[in-house]
Amino acid sequence: xxxxxxxxxxxxxxxxxSEASLLGRTSPLVKLAVAIAWLxxxxxxxxxxxxxxxxxxxxxxxxLLGAIRLxxxxxxMAPLWIGALGIAAFNALFAAANADPAAVEAFRVGPGRVTExxxxxxxxxxxxxxxxxxxxxxxxLTTGPTRLADALVQQARLPARFAYGALAAYQAxxxxxxxxxxLRAARRTRGLRGGWHxxxxxxxxxxxxxxxxxxxxxxxxxxxxxxxxxxYREVRITLRDPxxxxxxxxxxxxxxxxxxxxxx
Amino acid sequence: MIRARGLGWRYxxxxxxxxxxxxxxxxEGACLLVAGPSGSGKSTLGLAIAGLIxxxxxxxxxxxxxxAGMSVSRTARARLAGATGILFQESAAQxxxxxxxxxxxxxxxxxxxxxxxxxxxxxxxLEEMGIAGLARRRSVTLSGGxxxxxxxxxxxxxxxxVLVLDEPTSNLDPxxxxxxxxxxxxxxxxxAPPTIVLVEHRVDLALPLADRLLALDATGHPIAAGxxxxxxxxxxxxxxxxxxxxxGEATRRLAxxxxxxxxxxxxxxxxxxxxxxxxxxGDGPPALHGVTVTIGAGERVALVGANGSGKSTLxxxxxxxxAAREGSVRLAGTDPARLPARELPHRAAYVFQDPAVQFxxxxxxxxxxxxxxxxxxxxxxxxxxxxxxxxxxxxADASPHRLSGGxxxxxxxxxxxxxxxxxxVLDEPTxxxxxxxxxxxVDLIRGRVDRGAAMLAATHDVLFAAExxxxxxGLRAGQVAWDGPTAALFADVAARAELALG
Numbered sequence: 001x002x003x004x005x006x007x008x009x010x011x012x013x014x015x016x017x018s019e020a021s022l023l024g025r026t027s028p029l030v031k032l033a034v035a036i037a038w039l040x041x042x043x044x045x046x047x048x049x050x051x052x053x054x055x056x057x058x059x060x061x062x063x064l065l066g067a068i069r070l071x072x073x074x075x076x077m078a079p080l081w082i083g084a085l086g087i088a089a090f091n092a093l094f095a096a097a098n099a100d101p102a103a104v105e106a107f108r109v110g111p112g113r114v115t116e117x118x119x120x121x122x123x124x125x126x127x128x129x130x131x132x133x134x135x136x137x138x139x140x141l142t143t144g145p146t147r148l149a150d151a152l153v154q155q156a157r158l159p160a161r162f163a164y165g166a167l168a169a170y171q172a173x174x175x176x177x178x179x180x181x182x183l184r185a186a187r188r189t190r191g192l193r194g195g196w197h198x199x200x201x202x203x204x205x206x207x208x209x210x211x212x213x214x215x216x217x218x219x220x221x222x223x224x225x226x227x228x229x230x231x232y233r234e235v236r237i238t239l240r241d242p243x244x245x246x247x248x249x250x251x252x253x254x255x256x257x258x259x260x261x262x263x264x
Numbered sequence: 265m266i267r268a269r270g271l272g273w274r275y276x277x278x279x280x281x282x283x284x285x286x287x288x289x290x291x292e293g294a295c296l297l298v299a300g301p302s303g304s305g306k307s308t309l310g311l312a313i314a315g316l317i318x319x320x321x322x323x324x325x326x327x328x329x330x331x332a333g334m335s336v337s338r339t340a341r342a343r344l345a346g347a348t349g350i351l352f353q354e355s356a357a358q359x360x361x362x363x364x365x366x367x368x369x370x371x372x373x374x375x376x377x378x379x380x381x382x383x384x385x386x387x388x389x390l391e392e393m394g395i396a397g398l399a400r401r402r403s404v405t406l407s408g409g410x411x412x413x414x415x416x417x418x419x420x421x422x423x424x425x426v427l428v429l430d431e432p433t434s435n436l437d438p439x440x441x442x443x444x445x446x447x448x449x450x451x452x453x454x455x456a457p458p459t460i461v462l463v464e465h466r467v468d469l470a471l472p473l474a475d476r477l478l479a480l481d482a483t484g485h486p487i488a489a490g491x492x493x494x495x496x497x498x499x500x501x502x503x504x505x506x507x508x509x510x511x512g513e514a515t516r517r518l519a520x521x522x523x524x525x526x527x528x529x530x531x532x533x534x535x536x537x538x539x540x541x542x543x544x545x546g547d548g549p550p551a552l553h554g555v556t557v558t559i560g561a562g563e564r565v566a567l568v569g570a571n572g573s574g575k576s577t578l579x580x581x582x583x584x585x586x587a588a589r590e591g592s593v594r595l596a597g598t599d600p601a602r603l604p605a606r607e608l609p610h611r612a613a614y615v616f617q618d619p620a621v622q623f624x625x626x627x628x629x630x631x632x633x634x635x636x637x638x639x640x641x642x643x644x645x646x647x648x649x650x651x652x653x654x655x656x657x658x659x660a661d662a663s664p665h666r667l668s669g670g671x672x673x674x675x676x677x678x679x680x681x682x683x684x685x686x687x688x689v690l691d692e693p694t695x696x697x698x699x700x701x702x703x704x705x706v707d708l709i710r711g712r713v714d715r716g717a718a719m720l721a722a723t724h725d726v727l728f729a730a731e732x733x734x735x736x737x738g739l740r741a742g743q744v745a746w747d748g749p750t751a752a753l754f755a756d757v758a759a760r761a762e763l764a765l766g
Contacts, residue, residue: 146362168360171404175356179621185585186622190635190679191609199624206665207620211357218358220320222419223345223374230376232369232386 021067023142026244028151034248035135041252047259051127057251058134066142080133088126092119151235179207265459266290270327282308283484295460297474301507301698302670305484306463310428315344349424353431355411359403371422393417408571409440427458437570438766467509481506507700521730522751532561542590551577552742566729567722569739570764575722583614583689613680617691619672623664632682652678690721694728738763
């Protein structure tokens with residue numbers, strides 16, 4: 001039974017991250033830096049235009065530089081677009097600015113009026129969520145967990161024990177879903193109800209600890225953490241890293257300029 | 265290469281030693297078979313030879329153990345790990361990296377090899393082990409057999425001088441086990457083979473490989489040691505009495521079961537009716553497709569097929585633990601997945617492959633009573649605990665999770681039999697069982713079945729299937745590929761091969 005959820009997960013991700021593309025070969029740390037710069041940059045502006053430009057830039061960049069197939073990107077992004085739209089609508093409808101009689105009315109929804117300032121603030125918030133989600137999606141779709149761990153160890157000097165320990169634990173996540181359904185099924189076979197009974201959670205903890213113990217033992221048995229380590233895959237800094245960094249920061253600058261944040 | 269004098273080990277918090285007074289002399293390149301009933305300290309000895317005991321475990325060490333010229337108790341783990349490798353039975357818990365290729369490189373990275381040498385060795389190992397086609401696969405997408413061959417390749421890549429194998433094929437189907445042992449035979453014929461310490465219940469699988477034998481009894485005490493075949497010939501009776509399979513025994517019993525088998529016992533009303541049954545997990549490929557079978561009341565059925573052929577899925581659907589996504593299942597006329605929880609245990613019982621998932625009590629003695637309602641049921645449960653050999657003081661009060669693998673298995677079968685279900689469904693019931701406990705289990709299950717219950721047992725254990733079931737259903741890629749008398753299946757070479765029965 002073990003591995004059924006794992007197999008389902010693998011089937012749902014048939015191709016894995018597009019690692020052969022320009023973005024795929026860029027150091028994950030550079031992509032992370034661009035994402036953080038975008039996040040910080042967006043807090044500088046309350047205008048809807050910069051996050052809209054960045055969301056589009058993430059989409060186009062993911063497609064052209066990340067070679068993510070449009071279909072795949074669309075399946076990832078569609079829920080994000082819907083979610084962002086929901087956030088924008090909610091915030092526009094229920095904003096305090098709608099009660100301000102001096103504000104210009106944009107349109108009416110039944111008895112309620114939606115004012116222009118409320119509409120703009122709602123849109124800005126929704127688009128910011130969208131931009132953050134899009135850049136994260138492009139990061140995930142172009143970065144394999146192994147490459148991220150390699151970069152964290154080789155370039156960010158993170159301890160190998162932590163990075164590869166986390167990577168090994170990540171492999172075990174689908175197993176946890178199998179364990180949970182087993183534990184619930186086990187209660188059912190004994191005439192008890194499953195659900196989120198405390199016993200189920202306790203059992204899950206027991207199984208997770210047992211699995212972690214075995215994994216740690218297997219890693220130790222393979223001489224992990226006993227001395228200096230070498231790396232099978234090298235994460236090298238090449239010209240494409242400053243190029244991606246420049247493109248990313250350039251897009252941010254353009255977006256902020258277009259929003260008037262940095263203008264006179 | 266390995267030398268032990270008066271070696272003993274007691275785990276912290278345990279009253280008795282797991283291993284005592286072991287004397288051992290093994291020359292370079294030899295293969296030692298370690299045999300013994302469950303709880304005899306076989307795995308403990310393996311962990312000590314691999315240098316994990318005493319360094320990674322708390323407990324008390326006694327005596328001397330030298331491996332590759334180093335005293336295990338007095339040498340740093342880093343130096344020991346350089347010379348040894350160990351393969352455990354659960355392959356999924358030892359694949360560390362995401363991709364197969366990276367997993368093979370993992371042990372080399374830990375030994376700080378330089379990159380070109382590492383690339384050559386990874387490619388060479390993949391080639392030697394016949395798994396070059398898997399290099400870029402993600403480990404979680406591999407079958408159990410593939411995972412275990414990758415895990416072996418990963419342990420072998422740094423060329424350890426001593427290789428410990430702890431029941432390496434108990435999770436594999438017979439064809440997968442045979443392929444694994446073939447790889448080991450090739451390894452031993454190659455240049456500079458490692459010294460191998462092999463812990464294995466199934467003596468017939470191990471004997472073509474082993475030239476030395478060390479047999480331990482249930483208290484961790486050596487009862488026989490010497491050249492493998494000669495020692496089995498001279499002390500066979502003593503070994504059998506201690507719960508160890510002897511060479512050829514399983515084959516002889518299989519032949520006997522086949523000769524006496526073949527009579528159908530389809531006496532009762534239809535109990536389980538599956539029509540066009542299909543299932544898939546998430547968006548994955550179909551795990552089961554178009555399965556139509558009927559099992560009568562009191563019928564004993566073995567469900568066989570390769571790893572991943574859909575055995576577990578069909579068993580879960582039959583026991584009402586999974587709702588069918590295509591087609592229908594009826595258990596005595598009702599869909600078992602829709603039965604209220606209180607009624608299900610009287611219709612169907614289920615024994616999981618991993619016993620640890622099904623324990624719900626804090627004490628072994630309480631485990632059988634979970635969910636019971638009438639005084640008669642409680643009295644029967646107390647009696648059952650004795651028959652499972654789990655009513656000893658110290659054991660009955662322990663947590664079920666502290667039991668050995670064999671003890672856990674017995675307890676989990678006991679839980680399923682504590683009530684009078686119409687259908688008993690078992691997933692690999694004899695997995696990891698020694699000879700004596702194999703008998704206990706078969707007897708227990710038979711006893712319940714003889715009182716009228718039907719049995720559906722998913723199993724890789726050919727002997728169990730032949731002795732405990734008159735009918736076999738064979739699954740291949742989620743579809744029924746065989747349905748008929750068990751004896752006829754084992755006599756049909758082509759069908760056996762198709763179902764990975766070897």
